[in-house]
Amino acid sequence: MHLDYTYRYTVKCNIVTDPQFLILASLAGGEKHGYAMMEDIGQFGGVRLGAGTLYGAITRLEGKGWIRRVESEERRKPYRLTADGVRHLEEEVAELDRLAKATLRRLRHA
DSSP states (O other): OOEEHHHHHHHSOSGGGOHHHHHHHHHTTOOBOHHHHHHHHHHHHOEEOOHHHHHHHHHHHHHHTSEEEOOOSSSSOOEEEOHHHHHHHHHHHHHHHHHHHHHHHHHHTO
């Protein structure tokens, strides 16, 4: 079941539902154009990003140098992670892992 992005983001604002994180995670699986990213994110993340949210985040990610558009003859232009984008995503995932492990340790004592 997909939760509306706006509801989920405002109620549970965290990295796991952050559009930029989700886009980077999607592109870690390979090059994709916008619609393919929306579908992929819906499948693996359970979040439905609207076109405005998606393309706004893509613009920010390009500006940070974490993704780049791939030249293509097709109408839909795919994007891919850059080396800096891979490093940033690895750092974010490591932080999530650290937080999850700390939370599990606390739960053992609850």
